[in-house]
Amino acid sequence: MQVDYKRIVNPILMGLIVIGAMSYKPVIASSSITKEDVRLEKSTPKTVAQNQGVYRSDRYKFRFTYPSRDFVIDRNISTPSNTVGSALATIDIWTKQQAQKIRAGAYEGGTEYPPNVNVRVYNNPKKLPLQNWVKQSNQFSQTRDFRTARIAGQTGIKFNSDGLYASENVVFVNPRDSRIIVIAFSKIGGNNDVIYRRAYQQVVNSFAFVNR
Numbered sequence: 001m002q003v004d005y006k007r008i009v010n011p012i013l014m015g016l017i018v019i020g021a022m023s024y025k026p027v028i029a030s031s032s033i034t035k036e037d038v039r040l041e042k043s044t045p046k047t048v049a050q051n052q053g054v055y056r057s058d059r060y061k062f063r064f065t066y067p068s069r070d071f072v073i074d075r076n077i078s079t080p081s082n083t084v085g086s087a088l089a090t091i092d093i094w095t096k097q098q099a100q101k102i103r104a105g106a107y108e109g110g111t112e113y114p115p116n117v118n119v120r121v122y123n124n125p126k127k128l129p130l131q132n133w134v135k136q137s138n139q140f141s142q143t144r145d146f147r148t149a150r151i152a153g154q155t156g157i158k159f160n161s162d163g164l165y166a167s168e169n170v171v172f173v174n175p176r177d178s179r180i181i182v183i184a185f186s187k188i189g190g191n192n193d194v195i196y197r198r199a200y201q202q203v204v205n206s207f208a209f210v211n212r
Contacts, residue, residue: 051067051068051069052065052066052067052068053065053066053067053068053071053072053073055073055091056210057089057091059089060088060089060121060174060177060179061174061176061177061209061210061211062152062174062181062207062208062209062210063206063207063208063210064119064202064203064206064207064208065202065203065206066093066199066202066203067198067199067202070095070096070195070198070199071093071094071095071096071199072093072094072095072096072099073091073092073093073094074092074094074099074103076103077092077094077099077102077103086122086123086137086139087120087121087122087139088121088122088123088179089120089121090118090119090120090121091118091119091120092116092117092118093116093117093118093119093199093203094116095195095196098114098116112164114188114192115165115167115186115187115188115192115196116186116196117183117184117185117186117196117199117200117203118183118184119181119182119183119184119203119207120139120181120182120184121174121179121180121181121182122137122139122179122180122181122182123179123180124173124178124179124180127178130156130157130171130172130173130180131146131157133171133180134157134159134169134171139182140161140163140167140169141161141162141163142161142162142163143159143160143161144159144160144161145158145159145160146158146159147159149170149172151170151172151183151204151207152172152207152208152209153208153209154172154173154175155172156170156171156172156173157170157171157172158170158171159171164186165186165187165188166186166187166188167184167185167186167187168184168185168187168200169182169183169184169185170182170183170184170204174209175209176209181207183200183203183204183207185197185200
């Protein structure tokens, strides 16, 4: 008896081809997407970091970020008002344009410095509650609209005040040394406020206490 091997082999080959086609997956395309996703995940934090400045105080054990593309912290620039009062430290945050004008002497001769965002540190030897401390302090006038705020893991207060400039303030306690931290945003209206509000919000949102 003669066996027709072609009739037997052909169906087997066809079956293998069908199974192979059904199980095929575009491995190369999938691998390309995965590598691209990983590359983006690694590069994104670097891009963000380039536009953020980090201020850290080893003495007072805190840190915060600010948008360094448009703002600067210059330790050589201190507003005249910051030299008076009981603040242990003041960190002024300026737009780069205003900082350049200050360095150039535009506000010499008694001209008031423009409003800005600043972070101040105070002692509280009597351990006064925050609202009581604010009301007895000579750093604020015409305070109003007190409300609770949560910042850097601490419960603090927000309030508005009026003086040379209208200000929004956040006040809270450093749990490590019981000193009081004030973050203030002074305003004059218009586009200046819009610009500085961005820095204020980032400082408030990123403020954190550090162990070292």
